[in-house]
Amino acid sequence: MNLGRHTISATSPVHILDARFDPDCQIFTTSTPAGFAVYRTYPLELIRKRELSGGTLAAIVPLHTSNLLFLLGGGRSPIYPPNKVIFWDDDLGSEVAELEFRERVRGLACRRGWLAVALRRRVVVFQIAEQVTRYGEWDTCDNPKGLLAMATGASATLLAIAGRQLGHVQLVHLPPCAPPPPKGPPPSSTPRKPPPPPTKHPVSIIAAHTTALTTLSLPPSGRLLATTSSRGTLVRVWDALTGKLMREFRRGTDKAEIYGVAFRPDERELCVWSDKGTVHVFTLVTSGASNRQSTFSPLTPFLPLPKYFESEWSYAQYRIPTQSAHISISASSRRPAADVPDEERCVVGWIAATPENASDRETEKEYQLVALTYTGGWYRLSLPSHSNASISTSASSGATPLPLSSSPPRPASMARPRTSSASSVVGRDKGKEREREKEGKESRDCVLQEFRRFGRWDGWG
Template sequence: MNLARHSISATSPVQILDARFDADCNIFTATTPAGFAVYKTFPMQLIRKRELSGGTLSAAVPLHCSNIIFLLGGGRSPLYPPNKVIVWNDTLGKEAAELEFRERVRGLVCRRGWLAVSLRRRVVVFQISDGGLSWHGAWDTCDNPRGLVAMASAPYATLLAIAGHQIGHVQLIHLPPCPPPTPRGPPPSSLPRKPPPQPSKHPVSIIAAHTSALATLSIPISGRLLATTSVRGTLVRVWDSSTGKLVREFRRGTDKAEIYGVAFRPDEQELCVWSDKGTVHVFTLVISAATNRQSTFSPLTPFLPLPKYFESEWSYAQYRIPVQSAHISLSSTSRTSGVDLPDEERCVVGWIQGPAEDALQASPMPNYQLIALTFTGGWYRLALPKLAGVSPNTASSNLKRTSLSGGGSPKSALSALPGSPPKPYVPQSPRSVSGSSVVSRMDKGKEKERDKEKKESRSCTLQEYRRYGRWDGWG
């Protein structure tokens, strides 16, 4: 079924202070004023919960599916000082260690063997071992109040992405390779994965991604790509992390928005973007059954000096998060008790491998789906739209992906990950159509494009809806 912007009612709002997936989207943590809980992402199931008294948390960051969770104090009555990172051993149900800094912790990210803590103007990296945490290094950044930091988590991955020294820039740092997970049970029949060969050229260390401040930094688990957005919230840029070249640029919208996050599909063929507009946008990175929407004027951009708007790539699929406030009754006591009301538009989105589309006919291609977690306690499992009778999860058998370091135009080559688009060609001879007539039709052209986008909008479908934080009696 398709859900428009209507309401899913609840008796009272669930206050989720923070929700986030682990690096592999196998589990997610939810933080509420009562403590924190760990859930299996799909099928959604409560794994364990911890009720903490004496204060509240701002985040609980899981280290994959291990028993280690990093806690940050926050809220109106922080359980821990805001300048500390608490290492929580959930097997023992108590604190195992703590890291103290001279200022407030803005963000953190972890992977097997490594932890990166982002401060206002610095990122500190620690190595995690059986003996505890040891300091590895620190890097200065520009003013980074959002605490942006991203880390590749696949076996033998090395990339750490942090804010650069200048506004809108990104620093790329290569740490020692991420160790593979420890196998459990009997040894696997297949040979263990070998480390990738060392790059022949020294990888780039700085990317001038935007002219305005960064809003998000995202990388897939392999670390081959980097997605950046700025505080303007209109464009998503995808970069080759080895060469620093721009490989794709997508348009979320034309009006300003606060982008909350970007997530790559595990096979790096698609990515999704979500913002305070309450909409999840899905873009494709390769040639497949799904194609990103473009303006009907885009073929003219090499020949006419049209605004960049007309060469933009728009999402091929969207989903609108339903609101709940229309049927939420709030008592006067809840309004005056000092409890922060949840932000209905706030959410976090991750990719999962969903169930097979046809149980009787197993498909060799995985069926990727989206899981959206709202800060009002909603768990949405979304399926990508089927286009022309073909699932966007399945690419053609003869799909050829262009090397990330290769050039080419998105319009001419239509390659999987093309290079930067060429500069528009401006004819020197007089045109048969006057420039003034082209300019005079720009506003009408934009209006037609917006109307067409509404008609051609292809929505993700809601496959399953659950509640977390309260449905299990906790929250």
């Protein structure tokens, strides 16, 4: 029997309604039809679960690793009205406040002391202290997905929201983010002063795409911005201060729904995941791994080749295994169609983990990926060995990405240029086929280091 894709999952999958990391990927929250839970990301550990009766949740947004969670009702039977944001104190196990709007809440983003709420055509920002105060409001274009992103690093100011025109991004600068509270005894040395805020922010609008936006992503510092559109083929990285396009990456050639983009904390790489069930990893710097490029790319200044041949492709990827091959026909026939979880849907975050081959004396860690599927799968993935993902304490917090105009390394053997600049469609199709074959041979897969399940305990699922 041909099962197609490799499968490692259990037979009766958990139905995850929502899963998301906190801004630092230290914890993640998950919602099922029975309630919600909070987990430690790595090593995977259940911190707390809350069984809810009377309805379901559409989202649980953690405020870093604090006891405060923001809840949104949703699903077939919402436990809260969809026009309310519920403040939940997880230490008390109860609601402590709520925000009510005249329409459905579409999205949330938060950082220490701040909450941004996306509605259909506007974004409202609140300051959270002893009291919740309204800070400001900005109009957007039609934003049914509630797209917005907030920089969460110390002294960061950026809030990215949809612009008033289709495909545009509006950049809003809030007061600087406070540093995280110190852990353990106070340091003996004087703490470093935060960098002074910029005197001006010259760019407030970025015309990112000509079609509707599907994701907005920021690193903790807020110095970069990643955008994707409804076409689902390209990921664009922008300088958030100048509005300059820094890099453009190609996820694939066919249309897809991109679910998210996540920057590595040191801004040296980013990962992209979509409804194709594949996680792609791109590098943003010159050292270490390099993104794949067409062997015809050096010819693009001289020949009118399609833009496809200029593209940068991921240097590493991972295919999320499917569960459908292990689900019995009788079990699937009894399950209502609306309750079948989306096997391709996932959310991905970066963690600092100890390499598998490290000795006890080694303390150096490396960046790895954790993917959470909506069928209850927890995947810890290491990058290819040449990716230069180790964490150095002496390294700076960020790295300057390559500008878009930087020339790729010239291949040792270049394909013979064509004599005529007016290439036929057949010739281009053959070139694309060769590129696809080459990509398949040179692709570097992430390594699955650990697989575990979450979302089912005490009869849940």
